[in-house]
Amino acid sequence: xxxxxxxxxxxxxxxxxxxxxxxxxxxxxxxxxxxxxxxxxxxxxxxxxxxxxxxxxxxxxxxxxxxxxxxxxxxxxxxxxxxxxxxxxxxxxxxxxxxxxxxxxxxxxxxxxxxxxxxxxxxxxxxxxxxxxxxxxxxxxxxxxxxxxxxxxxxxxxxxxxxxxxxxxxxxxxxxxxxxxxxxxxxxxxxxxxxxxxxxxxxxxxxxxxxxxxxxxxxxxxxxxxxxxxxxxxxxxxxxxxxxx
Numbered sequence: 365x366x367x368x369x370x371x372x373x374x375x376x377x378x379x380x381x382x383x384x385x386x387x388x389x390x391x392x393x394x395x396x397x398x399x400x401x402x403x404x405x406x407x408x409x410x411x412x413x414x415x416x417x418x419x420x421x422x423x424x425x426x427x428x429x430x431x432x433x434x435x436x437x438x439x440x441x442x443x444x445x446x447x448x449x450x451x452x453x454x455x456x457x458x459x460x461x462x463x464x465x466x467x468x469x470x471x472x473x474x475x476x477x478x479x480x481x482x483x484x485x486x487x488x489x490x491x492x493x494x495x496x497x498x499x500x501x502x503x504x505x506x507x508x509x510x511x512x513x514x515x516x517x518x519x520x521x522x523x524x525x526x527x528x529x530x531x532x533x534x535x536x537x538x539x540x541x542x543x544x545x546x547x548x549x550x551x552x553x554x555x556x557x558x559x560x561x562x563x564x565x566x567x568x569x570x571x572x573x574x575x576x577x578x579x580x581x582x583x584x585x586x587x588x589x590x591x592x593x594x595x596x597x598x599x600x601x602x603x604x605x606x607x608x609x
Contacts, residue, residue, distance in 0.1 A: 371415050373422035382414060389577070393421050395428035396537075397605030432605065442609055444493040444500070450479045451606065452504075453511075454558030461496060463487070470499035501534075501552075501609065508532045508555040515566045516548075519589055525573055539600070540565045542572035556607040557600065564596040 365384045370377055380393075380401035391414070392404040403414055418425070442448060448459045457479040464482045472481045481499045483492060509532045520527045530548040535541070541549045548569045554562045567590045575582035586593050 369411065369415070371418050371422075373419050374426065376422075376426065378418060378422060378425055380418060384409075387577070391417060393418065393425065395425055395432070397432050399429060399432060401425060401429075442497070442500075444496040450500070451556035452479070452507075453555065453562075459496070461492065470495040472496075472499040472503035497609075504555050504609070505532055505552045508550065508552040511555060511559075511562060512550050512566055515563050516570065519567055519570055522589060523570060523573075523585075525570075528570065528573060539604070540569040542569045542576070544576070546573045548572075553607045553609055556609075557603070558596075560596045561600045561603075564590060564593050564600065567593065568597075 367382050368379065369382055370379045372378075378401060380403050382403045382405055384405050384407050386407045388404060388406045391406060391409060394402040394404065396402065401418075403418060405414060442450070444459070446459060446461050449456050450459055451457075452474075457474065457477065460475075460478040460480045462480060462482050463485045465485045468484065470481055470483045472479065474480065479500070481496045483495045483499075487495060512530060512532055516527055516530060528546050528548050530550060532550050532552045534553065535549065535551040538549075539551045539554055543549070548566075550566060550569065554565055568586060571582055571585040571589065575585060590596075
């Protein structure tokens with residue numbers, strides 16, 4: 365269940381969304397790069413208690429909002445135009461659009477240190493961004509599947525579990541998730557992140573196969589598989605706003 369609320373603290377208003385979960389045992393406040401504030405609440409936590417907790421974190425919330433306001437892009441979403449820069453495994457590649465007589469559908473690939481997209485020769489100008497987007501999303505999704513599978517094959521052996529079923533897809537609010545049936549879902553846009561950030565998310569979700577919560581036992585499992593995970597967890601929180609197509 366979700367609902368919106370607001371408080372006034374330090375002479376300023378904090379608008380936030382309350383998201384209740386029966387599985388959650390502890391409350392948590394998230395400040396997102398798009399300037400949304402979320403309060404993740406256990407089922408039954410009262411509005412008054414939530415308001416007091418938000419007030420108690422007001423200065424921290426304002427600091428996070430100010431940081432995102434200072435550092436966010438004017439428009440994070442891509443325009444799919446020639447020369448625009450795209451991230452792939454932490455490196456930047458300028459976009460090059462080429463027109464081919466033989467191209468039946470748009471196709472993306474790397475060539476000469478550029479992210480190249482071929483589109484059919486007679487494509488109308490207004491359709492080009494849509495075809496380029498289609499090609500890049502498809503290409504990045506396939507690359508992400510390959511990278512995630514390699515990571516899972518490696519860590520599943522170390523973890524002593526069978527290779528889990530996984531899906532790579534677009535998720536608006538999550539980098540990854542693990543279902544009750546142990547199906548892992550990884551956000552394909554993580555293919556833009558440096559390899560170790562992607563690796564951290566995959567390891568994180570893999571550990572949920574054994575621990576469906578964020579208890580001390582869960583983090584112990586994560587640390588056993590990836591001792592330096594905190595570095596990449598932190599850098600993903602800092603840089604994740606960049607990984608938007």
